[in-house]
Amino acid sequence: MTPPSALSPRFAPAARRLVAGAAALATAVSAGMVTALPARADQATPAVVDSTVHDGRYLSLTFDDGPDPVSTPALLAVLKKHHVKATFCLWGEHVQQHPEVVRQIAADGHRLCNHTMHHDDMADRDADAIRQDLEQTSAAIRAAVPGARIDYFRAPYGSWGRTPEVAAELGMQPLGWRLTIGDWAPPGTAELVRRIEEGVTPGAVVLLHDGGGDRSQTVEAVDQVIPRLQAEGWRFDKPARRG
Numbered sequence: 001m002t003p004p005s006a007l008s009p010r011f012a013p014a015a016r017r018l019v020a021g022a023a024a025l026a027t028a029v030s031a032g033m034v035t036a037l038p039a040r041a042d043q044a045t046p047a048v049v050d051s052t053v054h055d056g057r058y059l060s061l062t063f064d065d066g067p068d069p070v071s072t073p074a075l076l077a078v079l080k081k082h083h084v085k086a087t088f089c090l091w092g093e094h095v096q097q098h099p100e101v102v103r104q105i106a107a108d109g110h111r112l113c114n115h116t117m118h119h120d121d122m123a124d125r126d127a128d129a130i131r132q133d134l135e136q137t138s139a140a141i142r143a144a145v146p147g148a149r150i151d152y153f154r155a156p157y158g159s160w161g162r163t164p165e166v167a168a169e170l171g172m173q174p175l176g177w178r179l180t181i182g183d184w185a186p187p188g189t190a191e192l193v194r195r196i197e198e199g200v201t202p203g204a205v206v207l208l209h210d211g212g213g214d215r216s217q218t219v220e221a222v223d224q225v226i227p228r229l230q231a232e233g234w235r236f237d238k239p240a241r242r243g
Helices: 012-030 071-082 091-096 099-107 125-145 163-169 189-199 216-231
Strands: 056-068 087-090 113-114 150-153 204-209
Touching: 012 150, 056 071, 056 163, 071 099, 087 150, 091 099, 099 113, 099 125, 125 150, 125 163, 150 189, 189 216, 204 216
Parallel strands: 056 087, 056 204, 087 113, 113 150
Antiparallel strands: none
């Protein structure tokens, strides 16, 4: 910067004020006197979210325990047919086994969620162990999809422990649910459809599964229930990004 003394008389006072202001700001920063900028609107928090971004007749479909080489592609075809985006909570070991399916999920524009590496109960883990697991899982996802955005974390079994705080520090919003339909023990497609239609409430995050077993009934139920809900005025949304 040109020193004020070297400037014309017309501009010297303004330049002196600029230099003085910069010096004052530097002093305040070094003394820790400057207030931090407000958090971004989408910055993760430790609060577990179970609602959609928008209010009203919105719901969000989320799928756990994939990717599965059979059920997940079938589900992706159903979602594409109905023009619906969902959130996939990915089990790290399955990601490593089927990275091509993760690439298909991302290519179709669905959201990604970290569901731990080994699907362990995290309730009693300390923060360091949790961080190691979550970072390993995210690394596996990004090995399949370089640069992938992973907006959410979901604890296996809903056993949160200290995971919400660690997930938020890593930029992932803890993702819960308002409705789970028990599709891990398949009761029949018609029953799954009934549970969704009767259980859904405005703004609900719905928990289903595309991995961990035969999920053909879930795929069929989703195929049937989406157009029914759309005909009743429901719209599909993403989960909230802040608690």
